[in-house]
Amino acid sequence: xxxxxxxxxxxxxxKTIRYYESIDLLDLPxxxxxxxxxxxxxxxxxxxxxxxxxxxxxxxxxxRLLLALYKNxxxxxxxxxxLVSEKLAEVDxxxxxxxxxxxxxxxxxxxxxxxxxSGCSIIDTLAGQPEQVVAxxxx
Amino acid sequence: xxxxxxxxxxxxxxKTIRYYESIDLLDLPxxxxxxxxxxxxxxxxxxxxxxxxxxxxxxxxxxRLLLALYKNxxxxxxxxxxLVSEKLAEVDxxxxxxxxxxxxxxxxxxxxxxxxxSGCSIIDTLAGQPEQVVAxxxx
DNA sequence: CTAAGCCTTACAGCAACTAGAAGGTCAAGG
DNA sequence: CCTTGACCTTCTAGTTGCTGTAAGGCTTAG
Numbered sequence: 001x002x003x004x005x006x007x008x009x010x011x012x013x014x015k016t017i018r019y020y021e022s023i024d025l026l027d028l029p030x031x032x033x034x035x036x037x038x039x040x041x042x043x044x045x046x047x048x049x050x051x052x053x054x055x056x057x058x059x060x061x062x063x064r065l066l067l068a069l070y071k072n073x074x075x076x077x078x079x080x081x082x083l084v085s086e087k088l089a090e091v092d093x094x095x096x097x098x099x100x101x102x103x104x105x106x107x108x109x110x111x112x113x114x115x116x117x118s119g120c121s122i123i124d125t126l127a128g129q130p131e132q133v134v135a136x137x138x139x
Numbered sequence: 140x141x142x143x144x145x146x147x148x149x150x151x152x153x154k155t156i157r158y159y160e161s162i163d164l165l166d167l168p169x170x171x172x173x174x175x176x177x178x179x180x181x182x183x184x185x186x187x188x189x190x191x192x193x194x195x196x197x198x199x200x201x202x203r204l205l206l207a208l209y210k211n212x213x214x215x216x217x218x219x220x221x222l223v224s225e226k227l228a229e230v231d232x233x234x235x236x237x238x239x240x241x242x243x244x245x246x247x248x249x250x251x252x253x254x255x256x257s258g259c260s261i262i263d264t265l266a267g268q269p270e271q272v273v274a275x276x277x278x
Numbered sequence: 279c280t281a282a283g284c285c286t287t288a289c290a291g292c293a294a295c296t297a298g299a300a301g302g303t304c305a306a307g308g
Numbered sequence: 309c310c311t312t313g314a315c316c317t318t319c320t321a322g323t324t325g326c327t328g329t330a331a332g333g334c335t336t337a338g
């Protein structure tokens with residue numbers, strides 16, 4: 001199959017597939033007589049793997065590692081487990097951080113008069129020195 | 140004060156301040172006889188404002204809007220309220236999305252044997268077609 | 279024969295900085 | 309007076325993970 005078919009099946013953009021190839025994340029595919037890239041079912045599996053890994057938040061270098069494990073029948077599942085639980089911890093931390101941000105934003109929204117006047121606690125808070133917000137964060 | 144002092148007080152990197160200037164987010168500051176940028180307390184307030192707004196997740200263009208409101212004594216607090224509650228909704232959506240990702244990752248971590256053998260449900264799941272994960276997502 | 283819809287490469291641009299080079303300025307110490 | 313180190317200046321290029329655009333070749337249907 002050609003690249004657009006592989007793209008459709010894998011959920012990646014054709015551009016993205018070429019890009020992955022250009023950064024050596026993917027092996028060079030076989031080419032047809034016309035110079036077109038040709039993909040097999042196994043290649044599509046690999047593309048799917050990458051798409052999912054990216055969706056899970058793994059960056060390109062982490063995908064490289066995961067892909068190496070994926071392709072290596074001698075892998076130890078513990079290695080995979082390690083990578084994934086690290087990512088889980090990262091995502092958890094990110095969520096906590098965003099949660100704090102959300103709470104602060106909600107505070108701002110709640111405290112703003114939301115009217116035609118110029119007085120605005122949001123503006124006042126944002127203009128304040130860092131410590132003020134940090135202090136509120138701790139409460 | 141010079142730029143590094145303003146940077147320290149505001150919590151922004153000196154490089155970032157110059158960058159903000161280069162994209163017209165900040166006005167050109169006065170310069171000393173030696174060509175060094177000179178900042179006043181009011182400038183530091185503005186820098187703090189930007190730092191906080193960025194930390195709250197506003198992008199540069201949104202910061203431009205917020206900054207205009209900040210500097211405009213004729214602003215209506217409702218405008219500020221609008222911008223901030225939109226951001227709150229965005230952050231909320233982002234958190235929900237990340238929450239789903241986290242749950243899926245936790246599932247993967249839990250299902251992996253985490254041993255010396257090569258069999259690994261994580262690898263298997265990642266290699267699967269999109270629908271499989273989507274289906275799990277819905278459960 | 280031509281129009282569309284693929285495919286190819288290569289270069290540019292996005293956000294929001296960050297790093298580095300190459301050089302000017304300033305204050306303190308020997 | 310000279311040097312050293314910490315500032316400051318501008319400029320260019322790199323980061324991440326693509327995405328857009330241009331300019332051209334292949335393929336297939338009408």
